Amino acid sequence: MAGEASSSRQKRQRLKRQRLKRQRLVEEEEGENGGGDVVARSGTLLNLDLLDCPVCFDSLKKTKPIFRCDSGHVACSSCCTKMMNICPSCRHPIGEFRCSIMEKLVEAIVVQREEEEDKEEEEEEEGENGGGTRTKNVDGDVVISEARSGTLFDLNLLDCPVCSNALTSPIFQCDNGHIACSSCCIKLRYRCHSCNFPIGNYRCRRMEKVVKAVIVSCPNAKHGCTETFSYGKELVHEKNCSFYLCYCPAPNCNYSGLYKDLYIHYKSNHMDIENQFVCGRPLCTMWPISEKVFVLQESAAGPLVVLQRFNEPGGWYVTVNCIAPCAPGVGEFSFDLSYSMPAGGDKHTMTFQSSEMNRIHKVSFQSPEEDFMLIPHYFQDPRNSLKMTICIDHLQEDEDLEE
CATH class of the missing domain: 3.30.40.10 (Zinc/RING finger domain, C3HC4 (zinc finger))
Known part of the structure; x- marks a missing residue:
């Protein structure tokens, strides 16, 4: 027994x-406490x-x-x-x-008060402990x-x-x-x-x-x-807090910080000017097949948008996520994504639309279960790059237009 x-x-x-451990996963990886305790x-x-x-x-x-x-x-x-x-x-x-x-x-x-008994009366008068106490007078x-x-x-x-x-x-x-x-x-x-x-x-x-x-x-x-x-x-x-730490999506970079600091860090250390986007304008890019993660950044040290490719039995899964906390007004985008085979023109193009882009704190390599574009094997480009066109819009601007 x-x-x-x-x-x-x-x-x-x-x-x-x-x-x-689950609740403090971010703190452990961040290692700010000298070893991630x-x-x-x-x-x-x-x-x-x-x-x-x-x-x-x-x-x-x-x-x-x-x-x-x-x-x-x-x-x-x-x-x-x-x-x-x-x-x-x-x-x-x-x-x-x-x-x-x-x-x-x-x-x-x-x-x-237990640690400073000699100051008990003063603390009760000044309310240093969030208020007074329950005591007895001389009459009991x-x-x-x-x-x-x-x-x-x-x-x-x-x-x-x-x-x-x-x-x-x-x-x-x-x-x-x-x-x-x-x-x-x-x-x-x-x-x-x-x-x-x-x-x-x-x-x-x-x-x-x-x-x-x-x-x-x-x-x-x-x-x-x-x-x-x-x-x-x-x-x-x-996880909806704007102070939740976000992690740099660049390979072999361990930087983490508040989302605004992360965007500045990425622009200063990893940014490729060809991979900058402007909201509302289509961006055509060639995504190297050798890279499973492709990062775009809005101009002027704006939000980071990550395209990921997963090799699955049915083909390639392509996801689009914004590195941002799930706080109101932060990283709220919609997007249109299209993939084209260079030799096929418009006849060999597939599209994927999302009214709201998912927000993540760090890149994950776990296969997605939803919200992805499936590119079948027979539709894949035999060359070394994927021709992708993406148009990203702010959700707030879309709502203003509807009003």
Whole structure:
């Protein structure tokens, strides 16, 4: 039994590492951290009152163990004893089942005030920690001031230990204190992944409030993005962020940077004047068969458009993508692409149109499943170059014309 539990823990840890690796793939390849180490994530808990006992208002960190009732309310051990193990909120029994995840959370939260106790009164007056504190006056009455905040350095505690996705309400826990998201409870047939106890009946409401109260920065914050989000929603924004790193499409070049910096870099180091395009004007070019990647750049250090050729059993797949983040107003193009056999004239020409060009952060050599021109073997030019004509337009200009 112990061996199975150990194997389960190792599997969960491996899933978390894989998720972190996917989320930080750009940072690892960029190598800005002296070897591509994954940067630890952290978030801000905007309401530290969630980590206080709701009965005595003392810090749960100082009054462990933490117990919960069947309705999901929590209380410290001393309050459970004083209340004769009856929850003051719902009158359900409390004091038998521990809330293990909350015990881990209170240990993982760091408050500046804990490190600077000698400046506590000054910090409360100046609000350096995002507000005041919950204290007691000389008469023992509770004085409630503004919400406090702290830093959570282990955001993995806010992930489902089964699927490793960000926890969302409702969050359930078993009698041993293990938690899981609602979808995983269904997939596991309401059996805890750690101890095989029933799970899915009792919610961990305090944990649900904590997850909603944690704010994290955009993963691209170190590149200049100032957006913040509730935990779990930052990944939706990340790839649409204009500060997402883009990679140089030139062979053997490891440069990466913000899209505008990348365009300047390419123009300064790799640009071929014959491969410049002007929006709205057809560009006829000879693409060497020996090159699987062909890069065009809009004049005046504009966006980079990459043509790629893939050798497939049915022929050549040709794709057209713009190196740009998927942010509004960045790299939004439509295009018309045509391929002609030099000896055939207009009779041997095929075309491909797209109302919206795909945007990518870096060149990938994985065969496309959609959005490509297929050039069959019988239609391929036996010479050393492909005669391609492409006309690229700004989407914004197209929309203005329609209006």
